[in-house]
Structure formats: structure tokens, C-alpha cells
Amino acid sequence: MKTNESIMVVDDDRDFLDIIRKILEKKGYKISAVPSAGEAISLLKKGFYNAAILDISLPDADGTELLSNILALHPDIVTIMLTGHSSVKNAVQSLNRGAFAYLEKPVDPENLLTVINKGLEKQRLVFENRQLVNELERHNHITNTLLTVSQAVARTLDLQEIIDTALEKVADCTGVEASFVYLREKDHLKFMGHHGLPMTIIKDIPKKVSGTEGIFSNLTEQSGAIIIEDMAKLEESDLKFLKKADYRSFAGVPLTILGENIGVLGIATDFNQIFSPNNIDLLNGIGREIAIAVRNAQLYEEASSARALRELDSMRTAFLANVSHELRTPLAVIKGSANSLLQPDVIFDDQTRRDFLLSIDKDADTLTRLVDDLLMISRLEANALEVKKKKVNLSDVIKAIKDRLDNLTVKHRLHINIAKEITTLNIDEGRIGEVLTNLVENAVKFSDDDTDIYIKATHNNKKATISVADEGIGISPELHQKIFERFFQGDGRKAGRRKGTGLGLAICQGIIEAHGGKIWVESKPGSGAKFSFSLPLD
Amino acid sequence: MDKKHILIVDDDPAILRLLSTNLKARGYEIYTATDGEESLEAVQRDFVDLIILDLMMPKVDGVEVCRRIREWSDVPIIILSARGDENDKVKCLELGADDYLTKPFGIAELLARIKTAFRHRGDPSVAPAQATFACDGLEINYAKRRVTVDGKEITLTPTEFALLQHLAVNSDKVLTHNMLLQSVWGNEYSSEKEYLRVFVGRLRRKLEPDPKNPKYIQTIPGVGYHIATSPASVT
Numbered sequence: 001m002k003t004n005e006s007i008m009v010v011d012d013d014r015d016f017l018d019i020i021r022k023i024l025e026k027k028g029y030k031i032s033a034v035p036s037a038g039e040a041i042s043l044l045k046k047g048f049y050n051a052a053i054l055d056i057s058l059p060d061a062d063g064t065e066l067l068s069n070i071l072a073l074h075p076d077i078v079t080i081m082l083t084g085h086s087s088v089k090n091a092v093q094s095l096n097r098g099a100f101a102y103l104e105k106p107v108d109p110e111n112l113l114t115v116i117n118k119g120l121e122k123q124r125l126v127f128e129n130r131q132l133v134n135e136l137e138r139h140n141h142i143t144n145t146l147l148t149v150s151q152a153v154a155r156t157l158d159l160q161e162i163i164d165t166a167l168e169k170v171a172d173c174t175g176v177e178a179s180f181v182y183l184r185e186k187d188h189l190k191f192m193g194h195h196g197l198p199m200t201i202i203k204d205i206p207k208k209v210s211g212t213e214g215i216f217s218n219l220t221e222q223s224g225a226i227i228i229e230d231m232a233k234l235e236e237s238d239l240k241f242l243k244k245a246d247y248r249s250f251a252g253v254p255l256t257i258l259g260e261n262i263g264v265l266g267i268a269t270d271f272n273q274i275f276s277p278n279n280i281d282l283l284n285g286i287g288r289e290i291a292i293a294v295r296n297a298q299l300y301e302e303a304s305s306a307r308a309l310r311e312l313d314s315m316r317t318a319f320l321a322n323v324s325h326e327l328r329t330p331l332a333v334i335k336g337s338a339n340s341l342l343q344p345d346v347i348f349d350d351q352t353r354r355d356f357l358l359s360i361d362k363d364a365d366t367l368t369r370l371v372d373d374l375l376m377i378s379r380l381e382a383n384a385l386e387v388k389k390k391k392v393n394l395s396d397v398i399k400a401i402k403d404r405l406d407n408l409t410v411k412h413r414l415h416i417n418i419a420k421e422i423t424t425l426n427i428d429e430g431r432i433g434e435v436l437t438n439l440v441e442n443a444v445k446f447s448d449d450d451t452d453i454y455i456k457a458t459h460n461n462k463k464a465t466i467s468v469a470d471e472g473i474g475i476s477p478e479l480h481q482k483i484f485e486r487f488f489q490g491d492g493r494k495a496g497r498r499k500g501t502g503l504g505l506a507i508c509q510g511i512i513e514a515h516g517g518k519i520w521v522e523s524k525p526g527s528g529a530k531f532s533f534s535l536p537l538d
Numbered sequence: 539m540d541k542k543h544i545l546i547v548d549d550d551p552a553i554l555r556l557l558s559t560n561l562k563a564r565g566y567e568i569y570t571a572t573d574g575e576e577s578l579e580a581v582q583r584d585f586v587d588l589i590i591l592d593l594m595m596p597k598v599d600g601v602e603v604c605r606r607i608r609e610w611s612d613v614p615i616i617i618l619s620a621r622g623d624e625n626d627k628v629k630c631l632e633l634g635a636d637d638y639l640t641k642p643f644g645i646a647e648l649l650a651r652i653k654t655a656f657r658h659r660g661d662p663s664v665a666p667a668q669a670t671f672a673c674d675g676l677e678i679n680y681a682k683r684r685v686t687v688d689g690k691e692i693t694l695t696p697t698e699f700a701l702l703q704h705l706a707v708n709s710d711k712v713l714t715h716n717m718l719l720q721s722v723w724g725n726e727y728s729s730e731k732e733y734l735r736v737f738v739g740r741l742r743r744k745l746e747p748d749p750k751n752p753k754y755i756q757t758i759p760g761v762g763y764h765i766a767t768s769p770a771s772v773t
Contacts, residue, residue, distance in 0.1 A: 321623065325594065328620035332641035333552040339645045340556065346563040355559070359552050489596075 005120055006030040006048075010040045010066065011055040011082065020053065023109045024116075037061035037069075044073050051078040051119055053112075056090050056102075064094050071098045076126060078119030082107060138278055145173035146285045153293035157300045160193065166265075166290045167195035174282065176267045178247065180205070183255075183263035183294065187211050192263075197245065204241040214238050216264050219254040225283055226252035227275050231268075239266075248272045253283045255291035262291055262298075322487040326370055326501060330363035337363075366501075373503040377486060380510035387428045387514045394422050394457055394464070401433045405440050411449040414440070418457040422464050426538055427515055435508045435519075439468035439531045442504065446529070447472025459537065463517070467532035475523040483521065484509045508533070541567045542656065543585055547577040547603065548592040548618070553641075557590060560645050561652075574598025578606060586613055588655055590648075591635075593619040593626065601630060608634035612695040614655035618643065624732070631736040636697040637723075647726070654724045658700035671706040673767045676745060676754050678706050685745075692744050697722075701737050702745075705755060705765045714762040738763060 007029045009020050017033040024031050032049070034040050037058050044052075052070055056063030067079055081102040083091040091102035100119040103112060152165045163181050170179045180194035188208045197205070211217060215226065215237050228234055228250040231243050242250060247268035255263040265287050275283075337356040341348070348356070379385045395418055398405075405414060425432075436455065443453045451471040458465050475483060482488055487502040505519075512519040512533045523529035544566045546557045551572070558568045569584055571577035575597045581589065589607070593600035604615055617630045620641040627638045636658070637651050671678040675688040683699055685692045694702065701722050705713065715734055719727045727733060738757075742749040756764055 321621070324622065325620040328622070328641045329550060329553075332620065332643065333550070333556060335642035336553070336556045336560075336645060340560050343560075343645055346560075348559070348563065352559055355555070359556065363552060 004030070005050040006032070007051045007053065007116070008040060008043065008049045009033045009053045010035075010037065010058065011053075012036065012059050013055070020107075020112075023112070027113060029116075035059075037066040040066060041069055041073075044070060048074055049077055050123060051080065051116060053080045053082060053116075056081050056083045056087050056094065064090060064097060067094055067097055067099055076123060078116070078123050080112075080115055080119065142278075142282045142285060145169075145282060146289055148173055149286050150289040150293070153290060157297050159294065159297040159301065162290070162293045162297050163193045164195075166286075166293070167193060170265070170267070170286055171195050173286075174267070174279075177270050178242075178245075178268045180266045181255075181263060181290070182209065182216065182266070184211055184261065189216055189263060197268075201241045201245045204244060206238055206241070209238040216252060219252065219256075219261050219264055223254065225254065225275075225280050225287075226250075227280070229275065230272055242268050246270070249275070251275055251280070251283055253287040255287050255294060257288070257291040257295045262294060265290060319486065322502075323374060326487070327367070330366040330370065333363040334360050334367070370501045370503075373501045373507060376507050377503055377510070380507065380514070385510060385514050387431060387511075389426050389428055389515075391424045391426055392429045393424055394418055394466070397425075397427075397429050397433055398436070398455070400429065401437055404437055408437070408440055408444050409453055412444060412447070413450070413452045414455070415452060416455045418455075419459055422457055422459050425464055425535055427535060428511075431511045432515075432535075435511050435533065436466070436468065438504045438508050442531070443468055443470035443472065443529070446470065461537070463534045463536050465532055465534045467530050469528060469530040471528045474525040474527050475521060475529050476525045477523075480521050480523070484519070541565060542587040543567045543569065544652070545569045545571065545577065545580050545584070545586045545589045547571045547574070547580075547589065547595070547600070549573060549595045550592070553592070553618075557648075560648075564649060566652075574600065574603045577603055581607055581611065581613070587659070588614045588616065588652060590616050590618050590652075593617060593621055593630070601633065604630060604633050604635050608695075612693065614659060614696055616648075616651055616655060618648075628732055628736060631733060632739070634695060634740070636695065637733075650724065650726060654727075655696070658696035658722070668707075671709070673706075673709065673765065674753065678702065680707075687745055687747075694741070694744065698737060698741055698744070702741055705763060709765040709767050712758050712762055712764045718762060734763075 007024055009017055009024075009031060011017050011020070011033075012035045014035060017035065021031045021033045032043055034043060037060050040052070040054075043049075054063050054066055054070075058066065063081060067081065070077055070079060075098075079094075079099045081091050081094045081099045082105055083102055084105055088104070091099075091104075094102060100122070101115045103115060149166060149169045152169045153162045156162060156165070163183075167179050167181065170176065176196075178194065178196035180197060181192045182189035183192050184190075188211045191205055191207045191209075194202075194205070209216060219226065228239075231239075231248050231250055234243065234250075239250060245268075248271050249269045251267045253265040253267065254261050255265055265283070267283065337359045340346075341353060341356055376385070398416060398418070440453060440455070447453070447470040453471075454467075454469045456467050456469070479488075484505045486506045488505070489502045509519050512535070515535055517533055517535040519531070519533040521529055521531050544561055546554055546561075546568060547570070548554050548557070549572050554570045554572070558570060561568055569580050569586065571580045573596045577589070577591070578598065580586070591600045591603060595603075598606075600617060600619065604617070607613065607615065614636045615634065616637040616639060617627075617635045618639050618641060619626065622640040630638055636655050639648060639651060669679065669681055671680070677686045678684070680703060685694055685699070685702065701718070704718065704722050713721075715731055716728050718734055719730060723730070723733060738755055739749075742752050742755060745754055746752045754765055756766055758764060
């Protein structure tokens with residue numbers, strides 16, 4: 001019979017030692033036979049023995065004392081005490097201290113073997129149980145870790161947040177010193193974030209590494225993790241930044257979903273780590289959880305950007321349809337009027353001919369203005385509006401457009417009230433003049449003749465606020481945002497008045513925002529409207 | 539003959555002025571309206587022979603005006619819109635408009651289209667030789683402009699009637715798309731294939747017990763349409 005089990009025999013009777021050794025070796029045990037407690041302890045300090053057979057009276061120590069020392073070193077050793085006839089009392093004491101059994105000398109070999117067998121049998125059961133418990137705990141740890149990681153990364157669809165959370169959880173659950181993630185982008189891998197890497201090496205981390213050659217090129221689910229247990233042996237590679245920070249071991253865990261590798265989770269430790277199969281299983285599991293979350297986030301991102309593109313596209317289409325409609329309207333008047341004059345079947349009188357020409361003239365102006373407005377809108381959209389700011393007095397801005405305002409409000413009463421304290425503003429005088437003119441024009445368009453229009457300017461420490469208020473038909477609250485959209489046309493302008501381009505307020509908003517200000521309206525149907533805009537005082 | 543009354547509906551005063559001047563000069567009596575609501579009131583209040591209707595208007599838009607008018611009147615409607623999209627055109631024709639003209643337009647073209655619409659309204663001088671047509675429950679009295687299916691009276695708009703009359707007068711003959719467009723609408727319409735598709739659809743919905751399997755107006759795919767009085771009578 002062959003066994004790997006080892007037994008130590010301690011007795012100062014050398015003949016007895018020889019006999020016992022022979023008997024036990026015959027049964028296949030590995031035997032160490034020593035004559036003293038001192039030698040026994042020094043051997044036990046070097047290694048584990050399954051059983052120890054101890055004479056209760058040794059020259060250099062009391063057997064029970066030796067028993068205590070042995071059990072303190074290796075609590076699992078099966079200890080059998082050999083006693084003389086006179087020391088049964090000591091033997092009982094030994095049992096109390098943890099000995100498995102005692103035998104009286106002279107020893108019956110059969111009896112000894114039976115006791116050893118029983119003791120080792122019991123020991124095997126203890127070991128097996130302990131292994132099962134360990135296994136269970138390990139599974140528990142793996143399950144808990146994976147659950148923690150997957151719950152943490154499932155809380156968000158933001159890719160960066162997923163990676164940061166995953167790295168933090170990997171550190172929490174596995175105790176590794178540093179970790180990082182690269183994600184695959186076409187033929188390369190892009191650095192996405194790290195946890196625990198020292199600031200001194202951050203600049204050395206390659207932001208991109210090749211996905212087709214180098215250390216990460218062959219990562220697949222089947223390949224499993226790349227393990228480097230001793231970084232010192234690693235030649236020139238994408239991982240030299242780790243060597244620089246004296247990391248000793250590395251594991252590169254593939255992030256794989258549905259057989260497709262989408263990146264790598266790198267783990268580095270300060271010591272020469274032996275990655276056990278259990279560790280590697282756990283790391284691969286974590287890799288799969290992270291891969292699922294990353295892929296979900298990527299899909300979500302793709303879907304969102306596709307949706308945004310579709311929205312942009314339909315906005316463009318609507319914009320073009322609107323532009324086409326707005327251009328065709330004045331063109332219809334121009335073409336129709338010119339065409340009327342060309343018809344051979346009717347000769348119009350002078351006044352009518354003049355009216356047609358006036359219409360052509362007026363709608364050519366409308367068309368010009370529309371083209372100007374469209375250019376302005378496209379400049380605003382491209383963020384290409386030139387704002388030439390300089391320090392000017394608000395009163396001067398109004399003075400510059402006063403004639404125009406007077407012409408517009410010839411049938412209204414215009415009141416201008418500017419707080420004296422507002423001395424200078426840093427603005428583009430021309431553009432702000434356009435905004436004011438536009439607001440006054442709207443006020444005229446949507447209010448009755450013989451009503452009041454107020455331009456008022458106030459200020460606090462941070463900003464100046466300029467408003468244009470009328471006593472017109474007002475705007476219902478649900479339209480307060482909409483009126484600033486391109487091509488929105490308000491109903492209810494006075495009979496006989498031409499439509500605008502529907503771009504005026506959108507342009508005003510663009511100009512004000514380009515100055516770092518805000519524009520808004522306060523109004524209720526039937527009680528006038530007050531358009532205000534703020535400009536920072538800097 | 540009395541002056542024809544035309545209602546022009548547009549929210550752009552320049553367009554109203556342009557059309558009024560031109561149409562008055564051609565002997566039409568003109569009413570105007572600047573929004574959808576006003577136009578519906580005008581149609582109910584005044585005797586109107588034809589409506590020229592803009593689509594984008596405040597309050598009630600042109601599409602809705604067209605739909606509401608068709609609930610009780612077969613007065614010819616010509617849409618005059620700056621929206622040149624094919625879908626808008628088909629949608630308006632489906633709803634019962636007779637014609638669709640895109641801004642900008644030529645005066646001569648508008649006048650021609652007005653004439654076409656009036657022609658559909660029925661000029662006794664162009665009535666066919668026979669007074670009536672009958673086929674499998676469908677009866678048409680050309681002179682009275684009366685149509686019945688199994689004795690039940692069907693109301694048709696002038697354009698619908700003009701198309702049906704042309705198909706019936708030429709029954710058992712295949713009429714190509716071009717022939718129908720030119721005869722019923724006019725030479726300048728020969729490219730307006732969707733007019734035919736929409737109006738045949740409108741007729742089928744009114745006449746056919748099962749518009750998807752028509753028994754009166756048959757499609758000859760890729761060619762045109764015909765009314766067959768006997769099963770194998772195509773010549």
C-alpha cells in the first residue's frame with residue numbers, strides 16, 4: 001500500500017524506533033524517527049506530518065509538553081501517546097490536551113496500526129470538510145464579486161461611468177493594486193480609464209495600442225486571460241508603463257461578449273502574484289460582466305446618435321420646406337404682377353399698372369430681406385456670427401436707430417426710458433440696434449394704432465436689461481418658447497399687414513446669446529407683450 | 539350669361555390684390571377672405587362658383603377649409619399654394635380639391651385652370667348625344683348631371699362628374715392616361731398623372747360597392763381606364 005501520509009515517531013529507545021519504523025514503512029507511510037523532543041520540534045517547524053507517535057517520557061522534555069508544542073504548531077496532527085504502565089495518569093492528561101489516543105508499552109503492532117488508521121481516517125474527513133467549506137466560500141466570494149460588479153455597472157448607460165465603476169469594484173473585490181481598461185475601436189484599442197495607477201506614470205500610458213499586433217492582439221474568450229507572473233521577464237511591450245512603476249505581475253482579462261472581443265481589463269500587482277485558476281476564473285467572470293455593460297452602453301450610444309441624426313435630418317427637411325415656402329410667396333407676387341402686365345388680352349389702366357410695379361418693388365424688398373435673414377440664420381447656426389464688441393453708450397445705440405423707430409411707430413406713441421446709471425455697454429452696436437428695431441417692429445405689427453410702446457432699460461451689478469413693451473394682442477403662455485423658433489409666424493397681426501419672414505425673433509435670440517445674454521417674453525393674451533433681453537455688464 | 543363669382547382666400551394682401559385685379563379684368567365677380575374661418579363664412583353667405591384657396595393660413599388652414607366645404611358643397615376648388623410637395627398635392631386632391639397650382643404661377647395658367655374647372659361644372663353645349671347611360675345598376679343622366687347606383691343618388695363634384703361622363707360616353711373603349719387627362723382637364727395637364735389616380739379613386743369610393751374590386755371603372759395596368767358594359771367588350 002502506498003500513501004503520501006507521513007508519521008513522526010519520537011522515542012529515546014533507538015531499538016524501539018527501528019522496529020516501529022519498519023512496521024510503519026511496510027504499510028507505506030513516510031517515517032521520520034527521532035530520539036528527542038528538540039529534534040522533533042525542529043523537524044515539525046520545517047513541515048507538516050499527518051501523525052506523531054510520542055513517548056510520554058523523553059530525556060529532554062515531558063511528552064505532554066511536547067504534545068502541546070506540536071499541536072500549537074500543527075493543530076491537525078494526529079497524536080498518539082505511548083506510555084509506560086506507571087504513567088496512565090499522564091496519558092489521560094494528554095487526551096485532555098488534544099492527543100488522539102494513547103497506547104501502553106509494550107505496543108502491540110496490530111493495535112498501533114489500527115489506532116493510526118482511525119486517527120488518519122478522522123484527519124482525512126476533517127481535511128475534506130475543510131476543503132468543501134473553502135470551496136463553498138470561494139464560490140460565494142466569486143458570486144458576490146460578480147454580483148457586485150454587475151450591479152454596479154448596470155446602474156448606468158454612460159460608458160465612462162461604467163468603466164470607472166467597474167475598475168473601482170475590481171479593486172474592492174479582488175484587492176489588486178491597479179487596474180485599467182482598453183476598449184477596441186476598429187483596429188486599435190483605446191485607453192478608457194484606470195484605478196490605482198500612480199500619477200507619475202499616467203503620461204506614459206499609451207492612449208492607443210494596436211489591436212492587431214502586440215500583447216492584446218490575440219485576446220479572445222477562448223484564449224482566456226494573459227498572465228505575466230514576473231514583469232521583470234517581460235520584453236519591450238505596450239505594458240512598459242507598468243514596469244516603470246515597479247508592478248511585478250500582470251493579468252490581461254479579455255472583455256468578450258457573444259464571442260467578440262471588445263477590449264481588455266488589465267490588472268497589476270505589487271508582488272509576484274501567482275494567479276490561481278480560481279483567481280483567473282473570477283477575473284474572466286468580471287471581464288464578461290463588464291463586457292455586457294460596455295456593449296449595452298455602446299448600443300445605447302449608437303441608438304441615441306442615430307436618433308439625434310434623424311431628428312437633425314427632419315429639422316433640416318422642415319427648414320428647407322419652410323425656406324422654399326417663404327421664398328415662393330414673394331416670388332408669386334413678383335412673377336404674378338410682371339406676368340399680369342405681359343398678358344395680351346387685357347390692357348390695365350395706369351394706376352393698376354403702377355400698383356403692379358409697386359407690388360413687384362415691395363416684394364423684391366421682402367425677398368431681399370428674407371435672403372438677408374436666411375444668411376443671418378445660417379451664420380448663427382454655424383456659430384459664425386461676427387460680434388464686433390466695443391464700449392458704447394446705450395443712448396447712442398438708440399440715437400442711431402431713432403429715425404427708423406420713429407418711422408415704424410408713426411401711428412403709435414413711443415416712450416424711451418433709460419436708467420441714467422447705465423453708461424456704457426460692451427456690445428456690437430449695430431446688432432443690438434437690429435434687435436431693438438425688430439422688437440419695436442413686432443410691437444407695431446401686433447398692436448392697434450394710437451397705443452403706447454415703451455423702450456425701457458434698467459440694470460443691476462451684473463447686467464443691463466432692456467425691454468420693449470406694447471399694448472397689443474399679447475401671446476399665450478404656451479407660445480412663449482415657440483415664438484423664438486425659426487419660421488414661427490404669429491396669428492393676429494392687423495388686417496392688411498404683410499407677414500414677416502418668421503425669422504426675426506430667432507435672429508434676435510441668436511444675437512443676444514452671442515453677447516452672452518438672454519431674451520424672453522412676458523405676456524398674456526389681450527394684455528400686451530413685453531420682450532426683454534439682458535446683456536452682461538463686463 | 540351671368541358673371542361667375544370667385545372667392546379668393548389668401549392671407550397675403552398682395553396676392554389677393556394681384557388675383558382680384560386680374561380676375562376682375564376678365565369679367566369675374568370677386569370676393570376675398572384672409573383666413574380659413576372668414577372663407578367658410580363667405581362660402582355659406584355668398585353665391586360662389588369657384589374658390590381659389592391658399593393652404594397656409596391662420597386660424598383654419600386651407601386643407602381643413604377644403605375638407606369642410608366638401609361636406610356640403612361641390613363648388614370647384616383650386617388650391618394655390620407655396621407648398622410644392624407632391625404629398626400636399628395628392629392630399630388636397632384626395633380631400634376633394636379639383637386642382638392644385640404652385641406659387642409662383644403664370645396668370646395665363648391660372649386662367650386656364652379656372653376655365654377647366656368651369657367646363658367640368660357642365661356646359662350643356664358639350665352634353666353627349668345620348669341622354670343617358672346605364673350599366674349594371676349604374677345610371678347617368680347627362681343632361682340633369684344626375685348619377686344613381688341601384689337607384690340611390692350619388693353626389694359628385696363637377697370634376698368627378700366630368701371624368702365619369704367621359705368614361706361612360708366612351709364605354710368599352712380603353713382610354714389612356716394621356717387621353718383622359720387631355721380630354722377631361724386639358725392639354726396642359728398631360729403630365730399630372732396623380733390627378734387621374736386620385737379622381738378615379740374618389741369616383742370608386744362613391745360608386746363602387748367594393749372600391750378595391752371595382753366593377754364599373756376598370757384599370758388597364760400601365761395603359762389607362764375603361765368602363766366595360768359587357769364582360770369582353772374591350773375594343
